């Protein structure tokens with residue numbers, strides 16, 4: 001039986017007419033990662049960017065490759081600097097308001113103070129570009145997979161079409177989707193860094209966010225880099241349904257290889273808000289988890305839990321300082337270690 005099957009497979013027509021033929025078979029691989037460093041990988045879990053033999057068109061499911069919104073690369077700065085994007089709201093104008101205490105803040109002074117309210121010490125939202133500029137040594141940032149763009153596999157529509165929402169978010173942020181990934185030097189140490197962008201549909205995790213993070217993790221694994229992901233998200237992207245939920249497992253699987261097979265360090269940084277599927281997957285999988293002070297960190301929303309439990313929750317519920325959090329020890333704003341994951345000395349070597 002097996003022999004018959006093998007013979008039938010070998011005689012399969014390559015020209016679609018059903019009869020066996022002697023045409024040369026295509027030698028191109030069915031799976032062709034966009035990033036050249038992944039081309040030799042046989043273990044990567046990223047599942048988009050598959051190409052048909054002898055074709056330049058990527059069979060991409062919920063993802064497409066969009067270069068139309070990208071300006072022509074500057075040969076000097078394109079490989080080393082964050083791409084100039086349209087600024088988000090807080091960078092416009094002169095004044096803004098603290099999300100926590102409501103005090104009016106002068107934006108120039110706020111930026112000099114690392115976006116920390118000088119009245120209540122609340123850490124205000126920062127764009128992904130600002131975070132990269134704060135963390136990465138100047139001139140060393142190398143972005144990855146900037147051209148991956150979401151499709152609309154479910155043809156989802158609520159008040160607006162999903163495609164319209166994507167287009168608006170892309171125009172607002174200058175990004176193709178809600179995360180920037182890349183590599184750079186952090187005080188001279190090479191790291192792989194992923195930064196989520198809350199300004200892009202609430203930092204929701206769709207197929208592109210999951211794919212870019214998975215590729216980043218796999219790149220870090222192959223290159224032996226420490227990994228950092230700065231999380232801010234409302235959770236999985238409902239407009240992509242099960243496609244977005246699958247990203248949780250995909251990213252977690254790539255992280256398992258990075259942490260437990262390659263024995264590399266992953267630092268998760270939780271900023272406000274980090275909720276839903278991001279909390280339930282890579283947000284909580286860090287070897288070291290660092291939370292910003294007073295950051296809202298949770299899974300389901302406060303109102304949903306109150307209605308389910310039929311009781312009032314404390315004011316600090318779902319904040320980084322909440323004693324009901326998943327932390328083993330440590331004050332907020334310092335390194336925290338998830339329960340059951342002891343600190344390893346070799347991280348510091």
Ligand SMILES: [Zn+2]
Pocket residue numbers: 098099100101102103117118119120121122
């Ligand atoms: Zn404040």
